[in-house]
Amino acid sequence: MKNIYIPEPVVIENIIKETPDVKTFTLRLKSREERNGFKFYPGQFIEVSVFGYGEIPVSISSNPDNRENFDITVxxxxxxxxxxxxxxxxxxxxxxxxFGNHFPFEEIKEDNILIIGGGIGLAPLRSLILYLLNRKEKSGRCIILYGAKTPEDRLYKRQLSAWREDPAVEFLETVDKADNGWKGNVGVVTTLLSRVKIDPGKTWAFICGPPVMIKSTVNELLRMGLKEEKVIFTLERYMKCGIGKCGHCAIGNKYVCIDGPVFNCKELGNTVPHAIT
Ligand SMILES: Cc1cc2nc3c(=O)[nH]c(=O)nc-3n(C[C@H](O)[C@H](O)[C@H](O)COP(=O)(O)OP(=O)(O)OC[C@H]3O[C@@H](n4cnc5c(N)ncnc54)[C@H](O)[C@@H]3O)c2cc1C
Ligand code: FES
Incomplete structure (x- = not known):
């Protein structure tokens, strides 16, 4: 970016209504020079300006390998x-x-990947999943567990069907509350953990969702024996600058906008329980 304080104009190329209150926007930077220079990794976020209203932090939800445009799901x-x-x-x-750091996908090597999303938390994880599936030959099993409130609240419905059919992926999903047409699992997303066999020493877990879901999932994974440094989750805080200047997003001595939004249990240590709020 020419100036990190000044928003770059983007055009909304496409809009998909995912649920009654969630839409995915495909955005394209207007300047070719900015487009050529725009590179992101799964887990990073952008500050989105709606002119006349304000600015909000939002994760990028598309495959980083696509350089022409990118998605946000809001x-x-x-x-x-x-x-x-x-x-x-x-x-x-x-x-x-x-802005921000990214999921530490470089460290996975041949280990297994366990991705656990709750509700709109699937947005940054989708970017990670698409990125990893493009490089599948390099890692072990890829297990995706997804939980939504109701069948109607599931994001990326066509994508979920594709993952269910993909032999490279073990995909399980659940809803908190079923409707008449739902034939799948019912219950919170942690109930899916008992349905997959995991080698705790060789598994990296990536979690994103509402705080209560992150907390219970982290606790369950640590109880199952996953290493603290391999239990990775994203945190949300109110943000203003997004670049470590204003202090709005501080948790202890860390800023979520530059030290995060991706953290592991080991680095947050004793602050984990109250960091996840
Ligand atoms: C790093 C990061 C990535 C994010 N990625 C996404 C994403 O991919 N998709 C998405 O929909 N949202 C995402 N969010 C949350 C998003 O930034 C907030 O929903 C947004 O800032 C709300 O602003 P508003 O002006 O619409 O709501 P406001 O009018 O400011 O608030 C409306 C309600 O939302 C609550 N709220 C506001 N901001 C937050 C927040 N950051 N976390 C929790 N509750 C909040 C308020 O308490 C209030 O109840 C992300 C936040 C962070 C920090
Ligand atoms: S948002 Fe300003 S320091 Fe993090």
């Missing part, structure tokens, strides 16, 4: 996200970034 929860939700294809918004 739930309309408040002032800025609702304004974004009402945007149409062809409209212009702004972005700063990419």
């Amino acid at each position: 739930r309309a929860v408040g002032y800025v996200s609702n304004a974004l939700y009402l945007k149409k294809e062809g409209d212009e918004i702004g972005i700063r970034g990419p």
Whole structure:
């Protein structure tokens, strides 16, 4: 980016309505020079400006190997996200970034990958999954567990079907509350852990979802014997600058915007229980 404080204009190329309150936006940087220089890794986020409303941090949800455009998946929860939700294809918004660290995929080597997503937490994990599946020959098993509130709240429905059919992936999903058409699992996402056989010494877990889901999943994985440094999760905090200047996102001596948003249990140590809020 020419100036990390000034949003770069992007055009909304495509919009997919995922659930009643979540949309995926495909964005394309207007400047070819910026497009050529835009490189991100799974787990990173951008600051999205809806002009006249404000700026919010949002994870990038697409495959980093695609350099022409990229996706964000956003739930309309408040002032800025609702304004974004009402945007149409062809409209212009702004972005700063990419910011933050990324999932430590370089360290996995031949170990197994266990990806656990809850609700909209699947957004950054989708970027990781697509990136890893492009390099599948290099790692061990790829297990994906996904939980949503209801069948209607499941994100990326076509993508979920593709993962279910993919022989390279072991995919299981569940909903908290079924409807008449749902034939699958019912229960919170941690109940799926008892359905997969995991070698705890050789498994990396990547978790993203609401705080209560992260907490219970982390506890369960540590109880199963996964190493603290291999239990990886993302944290959310209110952010302003996104680049370590304003202090809004501090947890103890760490800033979520530059030291995170991706953390492992070992580095947060005793602060894990109250960091996940
Ligand atoms: C690193 C990072 C990545 C994120 N990635 C995504 C993503 O991929 N998709 C997505 O939909 N959202 C994501 N978020 C959350 C998103 O930034 C907030 O939903 C957004 O800032 C809300 O702003 P608003 O103006 O729409 O809501 P406001 O009007 O500010 O608030 C509306 C409600 O949302 C709550 N809220 C606001 N911000 C947050 C927050 N950061 N965490 C939890 N609750 C909040 C408020 O308490 C209030 O109840 C991410 C946040 C961070 C820090
Ligand atoms: S958002 Fe400003 S320091 Fe992290």
